[in-house]
Structure formats: structure tokens, C-alpha cells
Amino acid sequence: MNAEPHATAPARRELPDAPFLAAIAGRAPSRRPVWFMRQAGRSLPEYRKIRAGIGMLDSCFRPDLVAEITLQPVRRHDVDAAILFSDIVVPLKAAGIDLDIVAGTGPVVAQPVRSAADVAALPILTADQVEPVADAVRILTRELAGTPLIGFAGAPFTLASYLVEGGPSRNHEKTKALMRSDPATWHALLDALATTTITFLQAQLAAGVDAVQVFDSWAGALSLADYREYVLPHSTRVFDAVSSAGVPKIHFGVGTGELLGAMGEAGADVVGVDWRIPLDDAVHRVGGGKVLQGNLDPAVLFAGWDAVEAEVRRITAEADRALAAGARGHVFNLGHGVLPDTDPEILTRVVSLVHSL
Numbered sequence: 001m002n003a004e005p006h007a008t009a010p011a012r013r014e015l016p017d018a019p020f021l022a023a024i025a026g027r028a029p030s031r032r033p034v035w036f037m038r039q040a041g042r043s044l045p046e047y048r049k050i051r052a053g054i055g056m057l058d059s060c061f062r063p064d065l066v067a068e069i070t071l072q073p074v075r076r077h078d079v080d081a082a083i084l085f086s087d088i089v090v091p092l093k094a095a096g097i098d099l100d101i102v103a104g105t106g107p108v109v110a111q112p113v114r115s116a117a118d119v120a121a122l123p124i125l126t127a128d129q130v131e132p133v134a135d136a137v138r139i140l141t142r143e144l145a146g147t148p149l150i151g152f153a154g155a156p157f158t159l160a161s162y163l164v165e166g167g168p169s170r171n172h173e174k175t176k177a178l179m180r181s182d183p184a185t186w187h188a189l190l191d192a193l194a195t196t197t198i199t200f201l202q203a204q205l206a207a208g209v210d211a212v213q214v215f216d217s218w219a220g221a222l223s224l225a226d227y228r229e230y231v232l233p234h235s236t237r238v239f240d241a242v243s244s245a246g247v248p249k250i251h252f253g254v255g256t257g258e259l260l261g262a263m264g265e266a267g268a269d270v271v272g273v274d275w276r277i278p279l280d281d282a283v284h285r286v287g288g289g290k291v292l293q294g295n296l297d298p299a300v301l302f303a304g305w306d307a308v309e310a311e312v313r314r315i316t317a318e319a320d321r322a323l324a325a326g327a328r329g330h331v332f333n334l335g336h337g338v339l340p341d342t343d344p345e346i347l348t349r350v351v352s353l354v355h356s357l
């Protein structure tokens, strides 16, 4: 791999016939596109080998390592998109927030954000602080040939939940308490996080990613009314700010069955659906003209090939009914990220089956 990361980024690649981009543009793809959220990670022995002895966040700031890890699932599975190996807390770490990623737990924040003073003291990301990520993108746009590269960031609400809770949370009680008890501080927090998220996405876009995904993984913890009042304006600002790049934008969350319409309003071209809602139902919740992405339950991958095959066939049939009902396109994916102990052979067989349907 010729890792000359500091070369000037070329203009964005033109990949109109790539199945992932064709499907999102509403054109008939040459094959049904499929990729997996968290396709890079501990399900791959080659990932575990290359990461040995290197901290998760350290690995995210090493362009050569980011590029190689991003490429691993593309080589192994023949997926139709690569997703940059990074993490939603990378921009927060780069900005100077004291946090780490604890294996088996997730992000842990040293000083949780609980007050207006804490919010006012939050550092805002500058593009130079994520130059190593941009360097990795530039390496990948040369190494990936015809496979599109998806950049990503966490949405303001999901980032806020980690900062306020101090780590992963089942009920997000501290987050919701701040949201409701001190709306001014809450909106100031999400505004600051939206600005950091925009800077992080714009750095990836300037370096040449072909699409972006915004992960609002924990938005499903909210009621529709709370999502609209406390979250949607900030997520909308993120999508508005990156629209001028002219690349597909994907919006995903978990447990979002009642939020799909509002999430579609935020401005994405593609709405990711978790496994709880059939795609031919989701199309009516999201509204016509949007592309749907999903939605195999990651846990089904542990149930043996017969169960996996039946679910893949069910989901592609529901996707075809969603297309007939007005969905602009479908990208096959899981309904959440690949689980760490997943057998990678099963993922490769899912790709082959989806491409045959």
C-alpha cells in the first residue's frame, strides 16, 4: 500500500455505476447492494490481529491502520460499500475531551457534562485536529478502486448521551433529566455537538468520502414529541450543513420505529431501519422518495444458515414491496452493527445470497 497520506485530495471519485450509489440515486443497480454497519471489528480475525496491543482510539488516529482495517471486510465479504474505521467519539477525543473507549463497555467520559458551565467549557473541534482521519480517507480513495467509501459521525443526541451519562446507559436518565430540567443548557449542548459533528463530516467529505452516515443509535430512547422538540432541529442542522457536498446522506437509529418519519425530515436521502419494523411498513412511516437501508437482526446471524437465509429472503421481498410502494431504493444492511462474536463466514454468505436475489 503506497501510504503517502499527505497528497492533496483529488476531486471526489465518479462511481455512478457502483450498486450502492446507483440504488441510492433511484437507478436500477447491477446487483442489490449490501454492506454491514460495524463490518470492521472483532468479528474478523485479521482485525483482532492487526489491533493487538494498540488502543482503540489510538488506532483511529493512525491513517495506515484505519485504511487497512477499513479494507479488511471489503476484501473478505465483497460488500458494496466500505465504511471508514473510526468511532463516534473520535471527534470528541480530537477536540480535547477526556474520554476513552473501554473494550466490552464502550466510551467512558472522565468528567460528565451536567451543567451550563460544563457545556460552556466544551471544546469545539477544528478540522486540523482530525487530519489523520482525512489522511486515511485519502489513502482509501486510492486503494478502494470502484467501491464507495462511507464516512460517518455520531448524531448530537447520541453523543450528548455519552457525555452526560459518562458512558453507555440503558435508560439515559441523566440525559433526559438535563433535557427537561434545563432546556437552554440542553440546546446549547446539542448546538455545540452539532458544530463539532459538522466539522468532522466536512473534513471527511473534503478528503473524498462518497457518502456519509449519521448514527443516532440511542434516539429510540425518546418519544416522538421529545425527539421533535429536543433533537430534530440539531440533527437537521447537521444534514443541512453537509448537503452542499452533493453526496448521499444516511440517517440511522435503533428502536426508531415511531421516529422514522421525523428522522426522514432531518434531511437524509437514506433512512436506516432496525429489525423491528418490516421495510414495506417502514416505507409508509418514512414517507415516499426516501431510500431504505436494512434490516436484518444481527442476532439472527447466530441462528444457523437456514434461519439466516429465510430472513434474508423475507427482507429482500419486503424491500421489493417497499419499492413498489414508493421507496426510492433499498440498500441491504443489518438493523444494527455486526456483533463482535459473529462468524464472518456467515456475513460473506449473506452478501453472496443478497447479490443473487
Ligand SMILES: Cc1c2[nH]c(c1CCC(=O)O)Cc1[nH]c(c(CCC(=O)O)c1C)Cc1[nH]c(c(CCC(=O)O)c1C)Cc1[nH]c(c(C)c1CCC(=O)O)C2
Pocket (backbone or CB within 6 Å): 037, 038, 039, 040, 041, 042, 051, 056, 069, 070, 083, 084, 085, 086, 087, 088, 089, 101, 102, 103, 104, 105, 106, 107, 152, 215, 217, 336, 337
Ligand atoms: C454507539 C456507537 C459507538 N461507536 C459507534 C456507534 C454507532 C454504531 C452503533 O450503534 O453500533 C460507531 C462505530 N464504531 C466503530 C464502527 C465500525 C466502523 C467500521 O465498520 O469500519 C462504527 C460504525 C468501531 C468500533 N467502536 C468500538 C469497537 C470495539 C473496539 C474493540 O475492537 O475492542 C469498534 C470496532 C468501541 C465502541 N464504540 C462505541 C461502542 C458502543 C463500542 C463497543 C464497546 C465494545 O463492545 O467493546 C460507541
